[in-house]
Amino acid sequence: MAVGWFYLSFYSLWFLGLMCIILTIYWVQLWHGGFAWDGTLLMFNYHPVFMVVGSVVLYTSLLYRLPQSWVGPKLPWKIGHAMLHLLAFILTVLGLVAVFQLHRRSRITNLYSLHSWLGIVTVFLFACQWFLGFVVFLLPWMSVWLRSLLKPIHVFFGVVILSLSIASVISGINEKLFFSLNNATQPYSNLPSEAIFANSLGMLVVVFGLLVLYILLVSSWKRPEPGILTEGQPLLRDGE
Amino acid sequence: MAVGWFYLSFYSLWFLGLMCIILTIYWVQLWHGGFAWDGTLLMFNYHPVFMVVGSVVLYTSLLYRLPQSWVGPKLPWKIGHAMLHLLAFILTVLGLVAVFQLHRRSRITNLYSLHSWLGIVTVFLFACQWFLGFVVFLLPWMSVWLRSLLKPIHVFFGVVILSLSIASVISGINEKLFFSLNNATQPYSNLPSEAIFANSLGMLVVVFGLLVLYILLVSSWKRPEPGILTEGQPLLRDGE
Numbered sequence: 105m106a107v108g109w110f111y112l113s114f115y116s117l118w119f120l121g122l123m124c125i126i127l128t129i130y131w132v133q134l135w136h137g138g139f140a141w142d143g144t145l146l147m148f149n150y151h152p153v154f155m156v157v158g159s160v161v162l163y164t165s166l167l168y169r170l171p172q173s174w175v176g177p178k179l180p181w182k183i184g185h186a187m188l189h190l191l192a193f194i195l196t197v198l199g200l201v202a203v204f205q206l207h208r209r210s211r212i213t214n215l216y217s218l219h220s221w222l223g224i225v226t227v228f229l230f231a232c233q234w235f236l237g238f239v240v241f242l243l244p245w246m247s248v249w250l251r252s253l254l255k256p257i258h259v260f261f262g263v264v265i266l267s268l269s270i271a272s273v274i275s276g277i278n279e280k281l282f283f284s285l286n287n288a289t290q291p292y293s294n295l296p297s298e299a300i301f302a303n304s305l306g307m308l309v310v311v312f313g314l315l316v317l318y319i320l321l322v323s324s325w326k327r328p329e330p331g332i333l334t335e336g337q338p339l340l341r342d343g344e
Numbered sequence: 345m346a347v348g349w350f351y352l353s354f355y356s357l358w359f360l361g362l363m364c365i366i367l368t369i370y371w372v373q374l375w376h377g378g379f380a381w382d383g384t385l386l387m388f389n390y391h392p393v394f395m396v397v398g399s400v401v402l403y404t405s406l407l408y409r410l411p412q413s414w415v416g417p418k419l420p421w422k423i424g425h426a427m428l429h430l431l432a433f434i435l436t437v438l439g440l441v442a443v444f445q446l447h448r449r450s451r452i453t454n455l456y457s458l459h460s461w462l463g464i465v466t467v468f469l470f471a472c473q474w475f476l477g478f479v480v481f482l483l484p485w486m487s488v489w490l491r492s493l494l495k496p497i498h499v500f501f502g503v504v505i506l507s508l509s510i511a512s513v514i515s516g517i518n519e520k521l522f523f524s525l526n527n528a529t530q531p532y533s534n535l536p537s538e539a540i541f542a543n544s545l546g547m548l549v550v551v552f553g554l555l556v557l558y559i560l561l562v563s564s565w566k567r568p569e570p571g572i573l574t575e576g577q578p579l580l581r582d583g584e
Contacts, residue, residue, distance in 0.1 A: 212533065213533040213534070213535070216532055216533045216534075216535050216539065217518055217521070217522070217532060217543075218514060218517050218518040218521065218542070218543045218546040218547075219514075219518050221543050221546070221547060222514060222546070222547065222550065225547070260557075260558065260561060263557065264554055264557065267507060267553075267557075268550065270511065271510065271511040271514050271515075271550070274458060274459075274462060274511050274514070274515050275511075275514050275515040275518045277458050278457055278458040278459050278515045278518065278519055279518055279519075279522065281457070281458065282457070282519065282522050292456055292457060293452065293453040293456045294453070294456075295453070295456050299456065302458070303457070303458045303461050306458040306461070306462070307458075307461060307462065307465070310462065310508065310511070313507075314504055314507075317500075317503065317504065317507075318500065321500060
């Protein structure tokens with residue numbers, strides 16, 4: 105498939121991701137009073153922002169889909185991939201801290217809703233994925249055999265974790281709106297402006313996820329395996 | 345990959361699917377009074393059951409992964425695929441009717457939550473997918489060119505619709521539990537038995553979805569394209 109179409113999809117993805125982040129910040133800034141690292145509801149506001157930035161947008165850097173990463177030494181790209189995901193993971197953990205701190209201060213039970221169960225399982229898988237990926241693919245003494253054994257599992261769980269993150273974000277926005285739009289004058293069911301805004305944000309996160317799935321599935325955009333001449337290479341050749 | 349492993353995954357999927365259905369029925373039967381087609385909350389109880397049966401389990405019949413479908417005439421398998429999805433779609437629509445009837449009778453606004461926005465978009469995509477699939481792949485006068493153009497799109501949206509269905513189910517269970525476990529003695533945050541049961545059901549639906557993703561991604565379990573000898577065929581040959 106043409107190089108132009110790849111870059112259009114790739115930059116659309118980053119544009120969509122940026123929009124998701126901006127709209128999440130705008131949502132909590134405009135309707136929930138902004139941010140403060142103080143254990144109150146203002147601290148909770150970091151939760152949706154860090155989760156969207158960390159576990160969805162930064163998580164989906166798709167570095168290896170860039171044809172530039174297919175030539176020359178692989179190590180710098182591997183380090184970039186690991187560093188971006190480490191940053192995404194740190195932000196995700198900060199997102200967890202934001203909600204746990206609010207719960208601690210307000211004596212709210214941790215991890216009772218399905219949203220939180222799904223979310224915490226996703227973060228746990230993310231931690232395992234990063235740690236195993238670091239040990240197996242970055243530490244120099246690992247065997248090629250072990251790397252090629254883990255690679256399809258690493259790729260599979262890469263998609264799994266993103267899917268679970270997006271399902272967590274959707275259930276999280278839904279849950280938050282039922283919490284915050286629960287007064288008689290402005291119930292969620294009247295679709296006040298916040299409801300329309302945050303529902304649209306949720307749908308945008310879904311569109312982002314579907315675009316990721318599309319980019320991942322186009323076989324000619326995949327990094328060709330070393331030594332294998334496949335249909336996967338026209339993109340690189342077109343681009344040269 | 346070995347035939348035995350394929351059948352183990354395939355039957356595990358059906359077992360998991362069956363468990364999801366049984367646990368959904370058990371949930372609404374035990375904690376929400378069972379079923380009645382009368383516009384009350386008992387009618388609403390059909391909603392989660394029909395959605396899990398129709399848009400998740402029956403939807404994921406994966407007929408074309410069965411090696412038996414790769415040999416002999418394709419038409420009976422295409423008709424089977426279309427019929428199973430038509431049945432899944434009808435159940436999904438009945439699931440919608442169940443909730444719209446409750447809303448009409450109880451004067452509750454339709455389609456305000458993010459769960460409902462995502463759900464209705466999913467059902468709309470399902471309708472388009474079935475209709476286009478029927479017209480292009482089953483009506484005899486469609487050109488081979490058009491069929492091969494639509495096929496990757498049909499496969500892509502097949503996965504998309506299942507992913508959106510599962511995200512809808514997760515946000516739906518979460519929403520339902522916030523509605524029903526909202527009294528002071530048994531709040532959701534105390535994790536009463538219903539909360540643990542329905543959260544676990546949600547996690548089981550997620551595991552079902554991940555197993556589908558796994559089965560779909562194993563390249564040697566894909567139906568080989570006619571005339572193309574690929575790695576995709578050992579399964580059939582092993583099984584003969």
